[in-house]
Amino acid sequence: MSSNKRNWKPQTALVHGGTLRSGFGETSEAMYLTQGYVYQTAQAAEARFKGEEPGFIYSRYANPTVDMFEKRMCALEGAEDARATASGMAAVTAALLCSVKAGDHIVAARALFGSCRWVVETLAPRYGIEATLVDGTDIANWEKAVRPNTKLFFLESPTNPTLEVVDITAVALLANSIGARLVVDNVFATPLQQKPLQLGAHIVVYSATKHIDGQGRCLGGVILSDKKWIDENLHDYFRHTGPSLSPFNAWTLLKGLETLPLRVRQQTESAGKIADFLAEQPQIARVIYPGRADHPQADIVRKQMSGGSTLICLDVKGGKQAAFALQNALDIVLISNNLGDAKSLITHPATTTHKNLSDEARAELGIGPGTLRLSVGLEDADDLLEDIAQALKAAK
Numbered sequence: 001m002s003s004n005k006r007n008w009k010p011q012t013a014l015v016h017g018g019t020l021r022s023g024f025g026e027t028s029e030a031m032y033l034t035q036g037y038v039y040q041t042a043q044a045a046e047a048r049f050k051g052e053e054p055g056f057i058y059s060r061y062a063n064p065t066v067d068m069f070e071k072r073m074c075a076l077e078g079a080e081d082a083r084a085t086a087s088g089m090a091a092v093t094a095a096l097l098c099s100v101k102a103g104d105h106i107v108a109a110r111a112l113f114g115s116c117r118w119v120v121e122t123l124a125p126r127y128g129i130e131a132t133l134v135d136g137t138d139i140a141n142w143e144k145a146v147r148p149n150t151k152l153f154f155l156e157s158p159t160n161p162t163l164e165v166v167d168i169t170a171v172a173l174l175a176n177s178i179g180a181r182l183v184v185d186n187v188f189a190t191p192l193q194q195k196p197l198q199l200g201a202h203i204v205v206y207s208a209t210k211h212i213d214g215q216g217r218c219l220g221g222v223i224l225s226d227k228k229w230i231d232e233n234l235h236d237y238f239r240h241t242g243p244s245l246s247p248f249n250a251w252t253l254l255k256g257l258e259t260l261p262l263r264v265r266q267q268t269e270s271a272g273k274i275a276d277f278l279a280e281q282p283q284i285a286r287v288i289y290p291g292r293a294d295h296p297q298a299d300i301v302r303k304q305m306s307g308g309s310t311l312i313c314l315d316v317k318g319g320k321q322a323a324f325a326l327q328n329a330l331d332i333v334l335i336s337n338n339l340g341d342a343k344s345l346i347t348h349p350a351t352t353t354h355k356n357l358s359d360e361a362r363a364e365l366g367i368g369p370g371t372l373r374l375s376v377g378l379e380d381a382d383d384l385l386e387d388i389a390q391a392l393k394a395a396k
């Protein structure tokens with residue numbers, strides 16, 4: 001029995017959406033750790049392969065636990081269809097490669113997650129797909145980069161790590177005007193605070209590794225779009241190249257989805273308090289937080305986001321030395337390049353996630369030697385504030 005009502009509010013869809021309950025009537029979603037499926041008769045196998053009878057064939061194609069995760073994500077996102085992947089990067093790579101062919105051109109915002117930038121800048125050209133990277137915050141830059149063979153736009157908003165915001169509706173309108181598609185990597189906003197499909201994007205991708213798991217356990221990803229695009233462009237790629245999500249990870253992510261709204265709400269509330277506190281500190285040169293009125297694109301934030309994000313970007317005065325001293329003095333907040341976790345995590349992008357970029361490329365993105373990215377977790381906000389205050393004092 002499957003529950004896929006479309007009119008549920010997010011919190012209900014995230015608890016019940018997509019559930020496939022077996023004959024045992026289990027309350028919690030079952031974990032179907034199976035590679036294959038058996039058929040009552042040879043005729044049944046033939047019919048299933050012909051597509052004349054519904055059912056599972058092989059878990060590289062589809063699996064009941066993975067199916068529940070995909071359907072629950074569709075219910076949350078308001079998407080017609082989805083495919084779950086083994087990681088966020090498998091989702092990004094599939095979404096991009098299945099949208100273009102040799103001779104096509106991609107325009108992407110240059111502020112991309114490091115591996116996404118590698119796929120666009122290094123991998124795609126090897127197969128005859130050219131790419132132009134632009135400062136995505138000004139729609140004029142997207143317009144200028146368009147060529148007769150532009151087939152795809154790709155962006156992330158808010159961006160990693162400087163939390164720049166790109167006007168999704170404006171880029172989607174430009175894409176529609178030239179018959180191109182827009183892929184949005186929506187990890188930083190989470191599916192709760194931003195709905196790219198409603199803003200006009202054609203394809204949304206997630207690293208489910210981040211807030212969707214939210215407890216630092218397993219990798220996963222998902223691609224959401226209209227059924228026609230998935231049937232025509234993604235379906236065969238998935239079957240034959242095998243980026244499939246494991247049922248164990250799908251189960252973990254399903255359980256993560258049940259508590260996603262509670263976690264994101266709490267983490268955002270704490271992030272807002274911490275951002276305001278940091279903005280008052282003389283040792284901090286700059287705080288970028290989408291939930292603050294002084295965010296450089298506060299007007300676009302208001303237009304397309306319903307929350308301020310669980311991440312904060314800050315610049316410590318005194319460069320790398322001061323940033324390292326602050327990180328090392330933290331007690332509760334852990335040094336880690338991951339994000340979206342129940343544990344608060346801090347990272348120094350210039351020496352970790354963005355170390356492969358040239359100094360100029362980093363400067364273009366606003367990543368300086370004192371830049372830190374803080375992912376706010378589920379700890380008590382007052383404990384986090386106290387920890388940051390004592391670390392600032394110790395790092396002086």
Ligand SMILES: *Cc1c(COP(=O)(O)O)cnc(C)c1O
Nearest residue numbers: 087088089113185187207209220
């Ligand atoms: C983490 C991340 C990815 C990659 O996801 P993995 O699950 O680590 O492969 C892609 N985009 C953004 C914005 C991310 O934060």
